[in-house]
Amino acid sequence: xxxxxxxxxxxxxxxxxxxxxxxxxxxxxxxxxxxxxxxxxxxxxxxxxxxxxxxxxxxxxxxxxxxxxxxxxxxxxxxxxxxxxxxxxxxxxxxxxxxxxxxxxxxxxxxxxxxxxxxxxxxxxxxxxxxxxxxxxxxxxxxxxxxxxxxxxxxxxxxxxxxxxxxxxxxxxxxxxxxxxxxxxxxxxxxxxxxxxxxxxxxxxxxxxxxxxxxxxxxxxxxxxxxxxxxxxxxxxxxxxxxxxxxxxxxxxxxxxxxxxxxxxxxxxxxxxxxxxxxxxxxxxxxxxxxxxxxxxxxxxxxxxxxxxxxxxxxxxxxxxxxxxxxxxxxxxxxxxxxxxxxxxxxxxxxxxxxxxxxxxxxxxxxxxxxxxxxxxxxxxxxxxxxxxxxxxxxxxxxxxxxxxxxxxxxxxxxxxxxxxxxxxxxxxxxxxxxxxxxxxxxxxxxxxxxxxxxxxxxx
Amino acid sequence: xxxxxxxxxxxxxxxxxxxxxxxxxxxxxxxxxxxxxxxxxxxxxxxxxxxxxxxxxxxxxxxxxxxxxxxxxxxxxxxxxxxxxxxxxxxxxxxxxxxxxxxxxxxxxxxxxxxxxxxxxxxxxxxxxxxxxxxxx
Numbered sequence: 001x002x003x004x005x006x007x008x009x010x011x012x013x014x015x016x017x018x019x020x021x022x023x024x025x026x027x028x029x030x031x032x033x034x035x036x037x038x039x040x041x042x043x044x045x046x047x048x049x050x051x052x053x054x055x056x057x058x059x060x061x062x063x064x065x066x067x068x069x070x071x072x073x074x075x076x077x078x079x080x081x082x083x084x085x086x087x088x089x090x091x092x093x094x095x096x097x098x099x100x101x102x103x104x105x106x107x108x109x110x111x112x113x114x115x116x117x118x119x120x121x122x123x124x125x126x127x128x129x130x131x132x133x134x135x136x137x138x139x140x141x142x143x144x145x146x147x148x149x150x151x152x153x154x155x156x157x158x159x160x161x162x163x164x165x166x167x168x169x170x171x172x173x174x175x176x177x178x179x180x181x182x183x184x185x186x187x188x189x190x191x192x193x194x195x196x197x198x199x200x201x202x203x204x205x206x207x208x209x210x211x212x213x214x215x216x217x218x219x220x221x222x223x224x225x226x227x228x229x230x231x232x233x234x235x236x237x238x239x240x241x242x243x244x245x246x247x248x249x250x251x252x253x254x255x256x257x258x259x260x261x262x263x264x265x266x267x268x269x270x271x272x273x274x275x276x277x278x279x280x281x282x283x284x285x286x287x288x289x290x291x292x293x294x295x296x297x298x299x300x301x302x303x304x305x306x307x308x309x310x311x312x313x314x315x316x317x318x319x320x321x322x323x324x325x326x327x328x329x330x331x332x333x334x335x336x337x338x339x340x341x342x343x344x345x346x347x348x349x350x351x352x353x354x355x356x357x358x359x360x361x362x363x364x365x366x367x368x369x370x371x372x373x374x375x376x377x378x379x380x381x382x383x384x385x386x387x388x389x390x391x392x393x394x395x396x397x398x399x400x401x402x403x404x405x406x407x408x409x410x411x412x413x414x415x416x417x418x419x420x421x422x423x424x425x426x427x428x429x430x431x432x433x434x435x436x437x438x439x440x441x442x443x444x445x446x447x448x449x450x451x452x453x454x455x456x457x458x459x460x
Numbered sequence: 461x462x463x464x465x466x467x468x469x470x471x472x473x474x475x476x477x478x479x480x481x482x483x484x485x486x487x488x489x490x491x492x493x494x495x496x497x498x499x500x501x502x503x504x505x506x507x508x509x510x511x512x513x514x515x516x517x518x519x520x521x522x523x524x525x526x527x528x529x530x531x532x533x534x535x536x537x538x539x540x541x542x543x544x545x546x547x548x549x550x551x552x553x554x555x556x557x558x559x560x561x562x563x564x565x566x567x568x569x570x571x572x573x574x575x576x577x578x579x580x581x582x583x584x585x586x587x588x589x590x591x592x593x594x595x596x597x
Contacts, residue, residue: 083508134465134493135513189495189509278475278500365500367473368524374500 001027001060005441007433008045008067008222009229010035010215012074013259015044017052018433022063025447029055030428037072041218065222066436070229072213075100075205078123081107082130082139087160089282090185091129094159094194096289098201099231100125101261110143115150123154124209125201128168131161133187144168148175155204159185159197180204192283202227230289232435233389234265236445238287239438240387241267245449246424249385253358253418254431255351255406257390259298259332262350264358265289270378277362277373284378290358295350297343297392298332301325308349316342344402347392351405355380355417362414375416381408383418386459389426399425400458423459428452463594465515467506469497472530476523479552483521486583492590503534507541516594517547519586523579527554528567535572547593549586551577 007018014032021027033048035041053059077100081088084107095102103121106114118126128147130140140160147156148171155178158168165181172179180203183196210216210225218225226232233256239245241252251268266288272279294303305313305325313321324342360377388394388403396402400423408417430452437445466487470480477499484496495513497505506518518538520531531550538544550573555564561578568576575589591597 083512086508086512132495132513135515136511137514186512189497189513278498280500280505365473367475367500368526369475372473372475372500 001029001056004060004062005437005444006062006065006222007436008065009232009432010041010067010069010071010218011229012070015041015048016429017045017048018428018430019052019056019060019062020433020437020444020448022444025444026451028428028430028448028451030430031055035071037214041071041215042221045218045221064440067218067222067225068227068229068232068432068436069210069213069215069225071215073101074230075201075209075228076103076122076124077101077127077201078103078118078121079105079127080110080129080143081105082136083107086189086282087129087131087186090192090194091127091159091197093192093285093288094185094197095127095201096291097194097231097234097285097287098198098205099228099234100201101291109139110146112146115146115152119150119152124212125154125204126152126156127197127201128156128158129160129185131164132189133162133184135161137161137164140164141167144171148172148177152177154178155180155208157182157197157200157204159183159200162187186282190283192285194285202231226436229432230263230291232432233263234287234289234435235438236431236435237265237267237387239434239442239445240449243446245446246385246387246453247422247455249422251383252385252387253355253380253383253406253421254387254389255355255393255403256431257347257350257388257392258296259391260293260296260300262292262295262354262390263289264292264354266358266378266380266383268378268380268383270360270380272375273379273382274373276371277375280374281376284360288358288378290354292354292357295354297346297350298328301328301346304346304350307353308346312345312349312352316345340397343392344396344398347396347402348405350392351388351402355406356412356415360416362416364414377416379416381416381419383421385424386418386421387424387426387431387453389429389431394426394429399423400456404458421459422455423457424453424455426452463516464491464596465493465495465513466517466519466590467495467497467509467513467515468519468521469501469506470499470521470523471501471503471506472522472524472526473500474522474524474526474530475499476521479523480521483519483583487519487587490587503530503537506534507537507543510538510543510546511541515546517549517590520548520550522550522552522554525553525556527552531568531573532571547590548573549575549577549590551581551586553579
């Protein structure tokens with residue numbers, strides 16, 4: 001490789017680099033080094049590049065260097081709305097879709113106690129929503145005033161009732177608080193509008209947050225830190241689904257198991273599929289991301305085991321489970337002694353629970369005309385492809401077994417999980433790198449997807 | 461906007477969608493901002509929609525005869541939710557079987573509804589009432 005582009009992912013622990021050959025599409029190399037936010041982010045990046053050079057034989061000329069980051073806690077956000085099921089839910093979707101980690105959410109009028117708690121959480125951005133356009137004004141104005149007068153120092157993105165924008169802007173200007181106004185996340189009850197808020201969050205992330213995270217130091221080396229890592233994964237998924245790149249599948253689910261969280265991304269409309277089903281609740285976005293903070297294979301191992309039903313762990317003796325958990329937790333990054341089948345069961349359990357929480361569900365209602373069904377959330381039964389990524393899946397000998405945790409279950413037939421999907425694995429662990437490329441290098445990204453992903457056993 | 465926002469929908473386990481659409485159309489034509497939450501709607505959904513949109517009235521439709529059961533407690537829940545003053549209308553086949561209208565009406569007024577309409581009422585009647593109740597025009 002002589003000429004390539006470099007894609008960097010500053011993770012919480014590792015800095016991962018991917019070099020893509022510009023002249024031979026489909027050829028790529030990956031390497032990693034530690035993430036060194038505390039000293040200088042460039043130190044870890046240098047190590048990763050040295051490892052990369054060792055593989056290729058030399059370091060190629062990089063025409064462009066693009067990066068995403070979840071280092072230093074990623075993008076930590078707080079979402080505020082009015083009714084929990086309505087504008088707060090819309091605000092949550094906007095923040096998660098921007099790749100944020102939600103620390104806490106608040107609804108209705110904020111109390112001083114809540115403001116104090118919010119400040120103590122040290123968020124990177126606060127998203128303030130509430131009221132449909134022309135709807136309730138009092139609550140968002142009350143909350144805006146408390147925030148404006150508080151000691152909060154982070155930027156505030158305002159995406160609520162448009163009829164409160166002028167007043168809120170004035171409040172924040174008077175208190176000299178950094179703020180950004182954008183379109184309402186829920187202009188009317190039947191219309192979700194999260195894209196403008198997502199874009200604004202991304203702008204603010206670019207403008208301020210990377211500096212606060214010590215990533216600014218890498219800016220001379222790279223051409224730009226573009227987005228939080230989860231947003232890169234979301235972009236990659238959207239690209240793969242809309243262009244039907246893998247086996248012509250256009251309705252896709254991505255499951256990403258990490259050490260602290262399990263992320264699920266779905267790309268489909270998720271509308272009811274039968275006549276007798278009535279959709280209730282908030283409209284759903286085509287690209288939807290949920291994050292399960294209690295389901296992870298390392299930092300969140302204990303809550304994961306607590307959440308699993310005993311069936312998944314029954315084949316292992318309790319004592320043995322405790323011993324293995326102890327080993328994992330005592331040395332989080334060295335897992336050489338952990339048995340594969342145990343890791344696999346845990347990973348399958350994490351996929352099972354995370355996909356269950358992400359999927360929509362039916363509620364039965366008895367009417368004088370017979371049984372009717374109410375659908376909340378997305379119907380994912382017609383998902384065609386489930387893609388697995390994240391260390392526990394990518395490094396597993398039996399990824400199909402782990403991904404089978406995502407499937408529809410007769411014993412839980414009101415949860416609308418995928419019924420007959422195919423399975424694929426992110427072999428080269430490059431999903432976020434693909435997300436970084438899709439805007440500027442769609443053809444190269446497409447070729448990379450074709451090379452990296454293939455259909456594996458276990459699915460249909 | 462604001463003063464002319466109303467929430468409409470069909471309450472309970474009732475799936476009658478047509479009358480609801482007609483009401484949506486008629487009230488929209490009359491200048492109201494209609495937030496139509498559709499069929500099979502629960503009391504909570506009416507209230508949540510009213511809070512979020514700052515609606516001034518909730519218009520509940522019911523055609524399948526169980527309206528009394530479905531509407532009971534709505535006023536109290538509105539009060540608990542901080543929108544106790546909101547105008548509440550109900551209309552349709554509100555009770556089981558063929559009952560005399562006056563006692564039915566009384567029952568609904570006691571339940572905290574401001575106006576109640578029997579089957580066959582034209583939308584214009586309710587529109588005129590709502591304009592009066594909201595001091596519009």
